[in-house]
Amino acid sequence: MMRVPMPTLKELEKFAQYHLVRRVHDHPAREEELGVISLGYDAAGFEAEVRALGDRFDVREVAHPSYRGKAHTIFSIATKNRARAKKRLLVLSGVHGNEHAGIVCVPEIARRLLEASEALGDVAVEILTPVNPVGAAELSRFNAEGYDVNRDFVLFNTIEARAVRDAFESMKPDFVVSLHEGPQDATFMFANQHVTRDLADRLLAALVKGGTTLAVKDYFGATLRPAGLSPSSAAARAVMRLWSATLKMMPTGEYAARRGIPELTLESGWRSPDRDARVRPHVDLVLAVAHELARPA
Ligand SMILES: [Zn+2]
Numbered sequence: 001m002m003r004v005p006m007p008t009l010k011e012l013e014k015f016a017q018y019h020l021v022r023r024v025h026d027h028p029a030r031e032e033e034l035g036v037i038s039l040g041y042d043a044a045g046f047e048a049e050v051r052a053l054g055d056r057f058d059v060r061e062v063a064h065p066s067y068r069g070k071a072h073t074i075f076s077i078a079t080k081n082r083a084r085a086k087k088r089l090l091v092l093s094g095v096h097g098n099e100h101a102g103i104v105c106v107p108e109i110a111r112r113l114l115e116a117s118e119a120l121g122d123v124a125v126e127i128l129t130p131v132n133p134v135g136a137a138e139l140s141r142f143n144a145e146g147y148d149v150n151r152d153f154v155l156f157n158t159i160e161a162r163a164v165r166d167a168f169e170s171m172k173p174d175f176v177v178s179l180h181e182g183p184q185d186a187t188f189m190f191a192n193q194h195v196t197r198d199l200a201d202r203l204l205a206a207l208v209k210g211g212t213t214l215a216v217k218d219y220f221g222a223t224l225r226p227a228g229l230s231p232s233s234a235a236a237r238a239v240m241r242l243w244s245a246t247l248k249m250m251p252t253g254e255y256a257a258r259r260g261i262p263e264l265t266l267e268s269g270w271r272s273p274d275r276d277a278r279v280r281p282h283v284d285l286v287l288a289v290a291h292e293l294a295r296p297a
Contacts, residue, residue, distance in 0.1 A: 022249050025146030028138040034183050035271045039100035043137045049107045050075045056114060063163040065134050067144035072133035074163050077110060078126040085124035087293040090173035091286055092128055092164060092252060095150045097135020101268050101278035102179030108283045123293045126171050132160050153250035176256045176263040177289055179282045181270040186215035187281045188224055192253045193232040194262035204228045206288035212281040
């Protein structure tokens, strides 16, 4: 029989912090004990890179969360084929600000989308980045008021969650990819119940082909079968229903699920100092999903 280690009090406190309260602090607090290695996200440099995409993409400022009197910007970067597109992909980048790989990957994703624009002509892509720009600048999971944005999809107290909701409503995406990182040692993805196993297998193969190492355990220590995939289960969905009904907390994956939209939440390993290894899966997954959407039905 497999021995299940008992969680420590510290681990239970951590779990409670993320799962029992939407507002964890009153400011964009940093995590000291989870071993997050910063990729040196620089807000001004990143904004300049995003604005420079404006000649080839539709770049808009969609919201301005502020912290200590300074306004930060959530950008929308959209391909210019919206009017004729048959499929629409929404990418959420940096919902948790301290998960830098999911943000600094964006210029490379844009470059690769342009490179593939002929093959992807019928697929419109919109990237919201960073969804939590205050957290990104402060190396914090949380927004300026200390909310975990990815728990706020019932009550929408945060400007960041409202910006994501607006993107869902205006774009009506066929697929959503949310770019995250976690304390596990390699990369995996959560799939909501609208992602088919066949599709997930093809996307995992695309990640491996690009050189990504798939995690065999998620960050709770649960074994992933297959490696790299945490699929939706009936039990997890029941917990989610109870959780959202009682505590009014919901992540984007469930918000998408309730609209019948498949969503993948990618988690690269934030303990790695290897920038390429952390950024690559985000780029490869977004491109692989876009190519899947371009396949004839
Ligand atoms: Zn996250």
